[in-house]
Amino acid sequence: xxxxxxxxxxxxxxxxxxxxxxxxxxxxxxxxxxxxxxxxxxxxxxxxxxxxxxxxxxxxxxxxxxxxxxxxxxxxxxxxxxxxxxxxxxxxxxxxxx
Numbered sequence: 017x018x019x020x021x022x023x024x025x026x027x028x029x030x031x032x033x034x035x036x037x038x039x040x041x042x043x044x045x046x047x048x049x050x051x052x053x054x055x056x057x058x059x060x061x062x063x064x065x066x067x068x069x070x071x072x073x074x075x076x077x078x079x080x081x082x083x084x085x086x087x088x089x090x091x092x093x094x095x096x097x098x099x100x101x102x103x104x105x106x107x108x109x110x111x112x113x114x
Contacts, residue, residue, distance in 0.1 A: 062109040076102040087111065 069081045069088075082103055083089035088111045095107045 062112045063105065066105050066108050076104055077108060078102055082108070 065085055066077065069077055069085050071081060072078070077085075077088075079089075079092050079101070082092050082095075085108075088095070088103075088108065091111055092103065095103055095111050097107055097110075098104075
């Protein structure tokens with residue numbers, strides 16, 4: 017019976033050690049926070065402008081809606097990659113890319 021207690025005790029000790037090792041390993045792999053000055057620009061501006069320009073609220077911009085956004089209306093044909101006559105948010109956002 018003494019052997020069984022030691023066996024159970026050793027098993028619990030081993031399980032605890034493995035859990036602790038896993039926690040330390042996961043913590044060591046966490047990426048360091050990025051310096052705010054080096055973070056990529058937010059896409060909030062294109063999203064906000066898209067939402068304001070989408071007066072029909074259909075989730076896409078017609079040519080007329082796109083004309084209301086400076087610098088987008090004149091690039092409509094280039095930005096309309098799928099040539100469906102409207103700009104998706106992805107197509108619209110490409111107009112703000114460098």
